[in-house]
Amino acid sequence: xxxxxxxxxxxxxxxxxxxxxxxxxxxxxxxxxxxxxxxxxxxxxxxxxxxxxxxxxxxxxxxxxxxxxxxxxxxxxxxxxxxxxxxxxxxxxxxxxxxxxxxxxxxxxxxxxxxxxxxxxxxxxxxxxxxxxxxxxxxxxxxxxxxxxxxxxxxxxxxxxxxxxxxxxxxxxxxxxxxxxxxxxxxxxxxxxxxxxxxxxxxxxxxxxxxxx
Numbered sequence: 001x002x003x004x005x006x007x008x009x010x011x012x013x014x015x016x017x018x019x020x021x022x023x024x025x026x027x028x029x030x031x032x033x034x035x036x037x038x039x040x041x042x043x044x045x046x047x048x049x050x051x052x053x054x055x056x057x058x059x060x061x062x063x064x065x066x067x068x069x070x071x072x073x074x075x076x077x078x079x080x081x082x083x084x085x086x087x088x089x090x091x092x093x094x095x096x097x098x099x100x101x102x103x104x105x106x107x108x109x110x111x112x113x114x115x116x117x118x119x120x121x122x123x124x125x126x127x128x129x130x131x132x133x134x135x136x137x138x139x140x141x142x143x144x145x146x147x148x149x150x151x152x153x154x155x156x157x158x159x160x161x162x163x164x165x166x167x168x169x170x171x172x173x174x175x176x177x178x179x180x181x182x183x184x185x186x187x188x189x190x191x192x193x194x195x196x197x198x199x200x201x202x203x204x205x206x207x208x209x210x211x212x213x
Contacts, residue, residue, distance in 0.1 A: 024078020107141015
């Protein structure tokens, strides 16, 4: 592990930014997850009583687009405004987090932007193509989250980071696991903030006395 030369309070600041961002991401993930359920239910007219199959599909797509856009905006606020700056700060404090920071920036920011654009253009073929690219970028972002979780476990020795990283891996196949991973990450960051704020400050390095002539 890289030598940490900064005070623990700086880590507390980075963790606090990340934790505030995670809260936004939890809400956004919930909305985006609901949009996925809506798209699944669109094939069952019983959920849109009084509408034909075509009208039910159009109604579900409308709800899907609205939820994705709202969830995407909340996601961007949390990711760009809080979580990504926090991870970047963490990478400045400890270069071992550099790879995770880069992947998270590419995936969680640009991926969700393309997802929103694709949702708006879903009515035409180009929208589906854009959403496929967005999904690939989001996958890169989740790889960054997995690396982040393992690195945080190495630094903080908190098992919740390890569990969240494993759940992020599982979420590639079972999306619900990712939602649980965000919640565990939120809890673990709270523990790290308290630990960082209560740790004694690093004593200053005493000046080097030159040898006598």
